[in-house]
Amino acid sequence: MLVSYNWLKEYIDVSDLSPEEVAEKLTRGGVEVDAIHRYQETINGLVVGEVVETKPHPEAEKLTVCQVDLGTENAQIVCGAQNVSEGSKVAVAIAGTELPNGMKIEATTLRGEESNGMICSLDELGVQEKLVPKEYAEGIVILPADSSVGDDALPILNLDDAILELDLTPNRADCLSMVGIAYEMAGLLDRSLQLPEVEHGAIRENAIDQVDVTIEAPEDNPYYGAKLIKNVQVKDSPLWLQNRLIAAGIRPINNVVDVTNFVLIEYGQPLHAFDFDTFGSNEVVVRRAEAEEEIRTLDEETRRLQNEHLVITNGKKPTAVAGVMGGADAEVTSETTTVLLEAAHFHPARVRKASKDLGLRSESSIRFEKGIDVTRVTEAAERAVALLEQIADGKPLAGTVEADHRMNSEVTINANVTTINNRLGTDLSLEEMTDIFRRLSIAVTSVNAEEFEVHVPARRPDLLIEEDISEEVARLYGYDQIPITLPEGTTTPGALTAKQQTKRNIRRFLEENGINEAITYSLTSETQADRFLHQTEKNETVRMALPMSEERSVLRKSLVPHLLEALVHNQNRQIEDVALYEMGSVFLSEEEQLTKQPHEKETLAAAITGLWRTHLWKGEKQSVDFFIVKGIVEGLAEELGLTVGLRFSQQAIDGLHPGRSARIEMKNQTVGIIGEVHPALQKEWDLKQTYVFQLDLETIMALDAEPLQYTPLPRFPSTSRDIAIVVENKVAAGEVEEIIKEAGGEILRHVQLFDVYEGEHMEEGKKSLAFSLTYLHPERTLTDEEVQDAHQAVLQALEVKVGAHLRQ
């Protein structure tokens, strides 16, 4: 909604307030003013001139040399417009004036002819091209003949106006009209309101004798009123009316159409004017459209309708799509003499449906969709008739032909002073509250000292319950006046849950170890969705019913693909060393066709590429490898108290290097995957060597952590023994370590692998593993024999289970 400051002054006196002050009042009252537009503040020399003489430019066919009377002087001005003519009053920008388009007017010579100023078009004066009336579209603007030469031309063209652009909340459809804004301003400022003049004459003919109105779909169309105006002279509107429409963002067309648009903005009531002679009958029938029924609309398009659309017909065929657009057949043209004026109330849903299906959104449809003031339909019609009488020489017929199915839907709300005060934290009296409604022109009756009744006018359908009343009180009293207090109710301890705290601990651990947190999109493509999965359960992809693109068409089932995309993004910007992690949900469904919410599994993943540790000037560099990433997972397990039962088992996983990937288990449950991104994928994505892991946090956080309990420090010395064994290449070190631990018994406290060797001096297909074993007894010093026995048991177990022998 665009509100003209000059126009607003016709309904309420705000001349003591600047447009900025009016905007501030409205905004603070809940009607947000998004912007204030001014045509131009720099036009300081636009005067009314009279063209007293024209002659063709001797050197240029398209130019005219004009002598213009500017009141104080006569000026010669060269003009390029075709519609310049002797005797016209025109808007002249004198030398020194700057126009909104940045053009600076200077005294100059055009092809040998002096030109001291410029005769302006509306376009040059800052009026948007689409709003310029057709008559001036190709040329200069012609001012009314009674304009005084030498006067400031800005007010004549309403270019001294300021336009307030409103950002209305959906509940305030009442502010989609000048009268509605005036009511609001009157309430906010506590000032009186001047409503428009609607009185008009009538000839001795009754409309009802000449036209019938029938509504076949009363639910869709509770009220239809038709008025007839004869003897109409269709022509351009007077400048004042054109100015109002331009300010409201509507292009002037002709006086009849302009009047309907003017009343639309003034009252928020859409009207439609038909040419009664081409209407096709003497009856107006409102009904649902038939399927496939067609209508040629005002824009010359043929529209195919559906049964869900409402149409105005002449009893045979549609003449308008109700509330959306009129038909071309009964369009008001320069030939029109009798106007059938429609003032109706159409149901929001019907108008919304047609407007959407036909792709036609207009000032009319917007207002019907949001709801109009049903009690003012006739008043708006009378206002339009009065204007047609005034500016189109119309002769109105007496009466309105109506079909009225409106329900009496008057709303009365009971309000209690204490309840409202308790809700707001205020201490207002009954008088103070009821006075607020007087300011808003809303009737109130006091029931007793505590209670009052609010009789809500139809223009405020947003007021329905007592809370709405408390909002009106707060709004007009001023949100600033409401005190600042703290709640006095129950105190509660605020805290994170254990899981929330664990998640923060995980983040902190990863960040302290050099990994940046990333947040990526949950929506991904079909191809990406099926990569890097380890879940064995059935998981179907959750698809969007109406995706915006293939890229974002399904919900992710793994965090890894988007992390890899982020790595690629960085690599493409010459950032080679990147470590990212993400914590978030993956979405798994058991159903192909979703009937219930999918399983949202809390998941953690990391992707690391490039150098892991560097100390450049010392020449120390270490590229990321499997064991660095494994170390992070082990460290995380330690952080979570889940080191016992942490296992990495070699396994080929989709998307990962088959020889460098593993399943991660904690306490015999699969909780994740780890490995190098498959070289083929790395190549496809142009990604350098990258390692990833992904963990199922939901399962992990459900595991019992080892209790954090003190173990007494050993009082007796430990004994260390090293062994180096030779085994088949395929034997896993982890397996060997487990055999050692099992065979070593209670007193074997610690096993540490410290060397792996294969190659020269080693038998083909074999490798050597060296371990350091620490023996300790908590209550006494171990004897050599005890250690020797345990150690022997270890060696024997290794020989039996994996064919190991001591390295020579």
Added chain:
Amino acid sequence: MINELSRLEDEALQEVVDATTKKELETVRVTYLGKKGPITEVLRGMGKLSAEERPVVGQKANEVRARIQEAIESKQQRLEEEELEQKLAEERIDVTLPGQPLPRGGKHPLTSVVEEVEDIFIGMGFEVTEGPEVEQDYYNFEKLNLPPDHPARDMQDSFYVSQDLLLRTQTSPVQARTMEKKDGKGPVKIVCPGKVYRRDEDDATHSHQFMQIEGLYVDRNVRMSDLKGVLDTFVKKYFGEEREIRLRPSFFPFTEPSVEVDVTCGLCGGKGCRVCKHTGWIEVLGAGMVHPSVLEMSGFDPEEYSGFAFGMGVERFAMLKYGIDDIRHFYTNDTRFLSQFKRA
């Protein structure tokens, strides 16, 4: 013999002075004080002396010995000091060379905002509650008083996955779910952070995925002035003690009255500048008193309970706090961007 001892003493002391290394000094010690040294020799030859001479010579010999010993020890100490000094001089490093960088990652700036906001409200007795991102239409809209023909319920504006399921467009359904679990008994004091989705084309100010934090406070006798007090406390803690708030009437289907909360501009302090579009104020929160229908639908008696709710955009908070100009930065995960927020 006395003379001989004096001569030895002079000779030894001179050699101590001449010694420049610990090794030379050790040679001096062995030469004069060793078992085969001249002083031992003198003592050994004392048998030849008379009874009167013996104690005199003995005493002299011991004195000489002690003095040499002392001289050696003090020289030894000096040499050690010199040696250390030299070693320290040799060990000098260039302290301006760069240090070993620590492995250090950082939280995503959106997470920083979320944690900071959570912590402020936890301090005021709130709990943190989360909920599903794929939500039922019922919780996302109906329970929040959004009528069936509300534009947000259109396929064009939200990501529907089926007739009744969609990616939540707001974190408010968590409030409805939490209230429902409370069985109509207050208080409810929660903040709900999370990802939400709307069918917007991504550009500098729009993102189809973004984050919100909503809060809810339901108890007996909760007033709009309490909403003002809690948000004032929050804004001062989050944005700074010097900041002020102002409330403007607004509209949300699930609150009545509804408010927009502005905070004084951090750049100009309220005087008006480019950042606040010359108003002195920046819009940061939407809030309001919980609509009685919302309370009722979630099992709370609106006659007995009242409450307030508020919501904020996490990206907006981060953008305001750190001066970030493009919302897409949050989701491209450029490490040049992420690394700037390590200490956040």
